[in-house]
Amino acid sequence: MAKLSCDFRYLLIPAAFVFIYIQMRLFTTQSEYADRMAEAVDAEHHCTSQMRLLIDQISMQQEQIVALEEGKKRKDQECAQLKTLVNDLEKKALQRVIDKTQVPVAAVVIMACNRADYLERTVASVLKYQSSVASKYPLFVSQDGSDPRVKTKALSYKELTYMQHIDYDPVHTDRPGELIAYYKIARHYKWALDELFYKHNFDRVIILEDDMEIAPDFFDYFEAAAALLDKDKSIMAVSSWNDNGQKQFVYDPYALYRSDFFPGLGWMLTRSVWNELSPKWPKAYWDDWLRLKENHKGRQFLRPEVCRTYNFGEHGSSMGQFFEKYLAPIKMNDVKVDWKSQDLSYLTxxxxxxxxxxxxxxxxxxxxxxxxxxxxxxxxxxxxxxxxxxxxxxxxxxxxxxxxxxxxxxxxxxxxxxxxxxxxxxxxxxxxxxxxxxxxxxxx
CATH class of the missing domain: 3.10.180.20 (N-Acetylglucosaminyltransferase I, Domain 2)
Structure with a gap:
């Protein structure tokens, strides 16, 4: 019995070692687990912090999006109000200048952009002779763009109707180095002529630029020419300009000619001609495009010997090209020709x-x-x-x-x-x- 008790005690010693080993392993495992738990808690805290930061950023962006949407709505409302205002102004102006018992000979449009001082000089010249025939020649100013000085100046005249062409589409030139101004001008011309022929329903339109003065018989000349335009379809347009109209090369204010070369610079065309041109209007250089045989198709243009317009635009898209030599010396007619008494049948x-x-x-x-x-x-x-x-x-x-x-x-x-x-x-x-x-x- 004593021997068995001794053997049991010997067994306790290894059991104690095993127990101690197990306890040490348990302590080590618990320590590692505690460290991992601490790391996990730190990672969770970091994730939570990043999530909160991301949520804050998203909230700020959402606020900005809401603010932008509200701003867009306000701008849309302002644009709608401005469009309504412009339409009202057009209607009111037309009611003022068109006598409903008088069929207009032609609408007169002054093409403008960003030269308020030039526009003022042109409008003053036109109104000097248009006021007495306003019912025959309703006057418009068409502005390309949003220059505030031009808009303010145009709206200051109760005698005319203001139109504004806003074009946000980017311009892609066909060749490197080209001036985009010529592309914008072509777009403006198409828009303005579409408005006058199709929205306002005029039969004829006279186009002026914002750097022109007109002669005393400007409107009588175009009224006489309008009858020829209607009668003779071989006449594509009527111009008030002679490229060789410098004072040393002209003499007779009564002389008119047919020409195969489009003169421009104060010209009149009909809606039937515009119906043909509008769908294929060029991206740029519209005046030279009209001079191509494929476009005028053998038709000709009427022009005077002595110009009925004077171009004072030394500064513009063409950078004053030819101004000193060819434009400054132009002779503008100063004789009040009675065109109604003239027989122009020889021009057919x-x-x-x-x-x-x-x-x-x-x-x-x-x-x-x-x-x-x-x-x-x-x-x-x-x-x-x-x-x-x-x-x-x-x-x-x-x-x-x-x-x-x-x-x-x-x-x-x-x-x-x-x-x-x-x-x-x-x-x-x-x-x-x-x-x-x-x-x-x-x-x-």
Whole structure:
């Protein structure tokens, strides 16, 4: 019995070691668990902090989105109010200037952008002669963009209707280095003409730019020309401008011509012509586009010998191109011609070619060598034949008239013939290589 008790005691010693080992492992495990728990708690605290920060940022962004949405709503409301205001102004202005018993000859629109001082000068010139015929020629100003000075100036006139073209679409030029102004101008022209022909339902529109003054008989001239436009569909438009209208090259305020070259700078067209042009209107350089044969399709333009407009715009999109040489010396008519008493039937297509051929046949032919000197020593009208474009440019340079061509047509030309005064009243005819044939002139 004593031996068994001793053996049991010996067994307690390893059991004690095992117990101590187990306790140490338990302590180690508990320590590791406690450390991991602490790390987990720290990670949870960090995640909670990051989550709160993210929630705060999202809340701030949501507040900003709400504020932007409210701002957009306010802007939309303001735009709607402004649009309503503009429409009301247009309606009120039209009611003021159009006598419902009088069918307008044409709407007159002044194309403006950001030159308030130029616009003021142009409007003053137009109102000087338009006021007495306001019911025949309702006056509009169409502004491209939002220059506040131009808008304020335009709205200060009770005699006209204000239109505003706002275009936020980006401009992509066809070639690097091009001025985007020419693209914006083309967009503005299309918008304004669409408005006048399709919204306001005018049959004819006269287009002026914001750097022009007009002659005393400007409106009478266009009223007389309107009858020709309606009668003769071979006339595409009527212009008040002569590219070779410098004071040294003009004489007769009654003289009118047909031309294959679009003059622009104060011109009138009909809704039927605009119906054709509007769907294919170009992205830029609209005036040169109209000079392409594929667009005027053999139709011609009426122009005066003495300009009925004067372009004072030295500063503009064209950077004053040609101003000193060609625009500043322009002679604007100062004679009040009674156009109602004039018989303009000679300008219709079936009569004009013969009329022009008759005056051309009477001109004395001279060779092209030193033509300006020879012309100075000859009495009466003269004609000089040129061989090609380079020959024309050489002769034109001798006299100082425009040398430029577009799509095979010299400026102001009719059937290739350019006419101007030289030591007035003498006329000089620069005649193309096949002009006489086109006009049916033989053995001249």
């Amino acid at each position: 297509e079936d009569k004009y070619a013969q009329y022009f051929a008759d005056i051309l046949k009477m001109a004395k032919p001279i060779p092209g060598t030193d033509p300006a000197l020879m012309a100075s020593n000859i009495e009466g009208d003269i004609r000089i034949q040129y061989r090609d474009q380079s020959d024309f440019e050489y002769i034109a340079q001798q006299f100082g008239v425009f040398e430029e061509w577009k799509d095979g047509v010299p400026r102001t030309a009719y059937k290739g013939v350019v006419v101007f005064r030289y030591h007035p009243p003498r006329r000089v005819f620069l005649v193309g290589p096949d002009s006489l044939q086109q006009l049916g002139i033989e053995n001249a």
